[in-house]
Amino acid sequence: MSSYQFYQPFSGVVRHLLIINVIMFVASLVAGSYSADGLSMLAAYIPGSANFQPYQLATHMFMHGNFMHLAFNMLSLYFFGPMVEMAWGHRRFLFYYLFCGVGAYALHMGVQWWELEQMGVDPRMYNGGMLGASGAIFGVYVAFAYLFPNQVISLLFPPVSLKAKYFVVILAGIELFSGFSGRSTGIAHFAHLGGALFGFALIMVWYRFRLR
Numbered sequence: 001m002s003s004y005q006f007y008q009p010f011s012g013v014v015r016h017l018l019i020i021n022v023i024m025f026v027a028s029l030v031a032g033s034y035s036a037d038g039l040s041m042l043a044a045y046i047p048g049s050a051n052f053q054p055y056q057l058a059t060h061m062f063m064h065g066n067f068m069h070l071a072f073n074m075l076s077l078y079f080f081g082p083m084v085e086m087a088w089g090h091r092r093f094l095f096y097y098l099f100c101g102v103g104a105y106a107l108h109m110g111v112q113w114w115e116l117e118q119m120g121v122d123p124r125m126y127n128g129g130m131l132g133a134s135g136a137i138f139g140v141y142v143a144f145a146y147l148f149p150n151q152v153i154s155l156l157f158p159p160v161s162l163k164a165k166y167f168v169v170i171l172a173g174i175e176l177f178s179g180f181s182g183r184s185t186g187i188a189h190f191a192h193l194g195g196a197l198f199g200f201a202l203i204m205v206w207y208r209f210r211l212r
Helices: 012-034 056-062 067-088 090-118 134-147 164-180 189-206
Strands: 152-154 161-163
Touching: 012 056, 012 067, 012 090, 056 090, 067 090, 067 134, 090 134, 090 189, 134 164, 134 189, 152 164, 161 164, 164 189
Parallel strands: none
Antiparallel strands: 152 161
8 A cells, every 4th residue: 555645735736727617617607697608608519510619628628517516526636636736747737637628528529429420410510518627637537546556545425445546447437338328417428538548648658658
């Protein structure tokens, strides 16, 4: 077992990401009170559709649908992000976080495009949006598991403890199964997988494909 202990300094990039996400959530609530659309154009849409804008590749990962969505993602960032940032430094951590968020967008939209075509629907006519930091957060999970593979993580639900490297593999398996199950859960499972896969790929490049 690793002797590493969690330490969550409220500083650096993690602090700024937390603040920005909270500000954007409050702003979306305020905007929603004046307009039915609120800040919906900051969510992510399929390229070529009427609602798509290039800036959405970045803005979607700072938007959240409700308080629980925001709280879960920000708690995850708070618990796992600081140690990754301390290991990599501010700039590399920020680049990695944003890279994973864009990767989440890419895989989600690619799968959605394919699914719509299979149903005979022109993807450019589809105006459903995606939002949330979850893809980037899944990338942070992967980074944490790579840097601290034997750190034991104790979950509240279910009440189990397991090493970080197993936690990430199990989590990815659940997302993969949920994504291919065909059930509509309202959760962008392939966005989560996209963040994890793009994050893993970037780590492999940085560490020259050395596994731990």
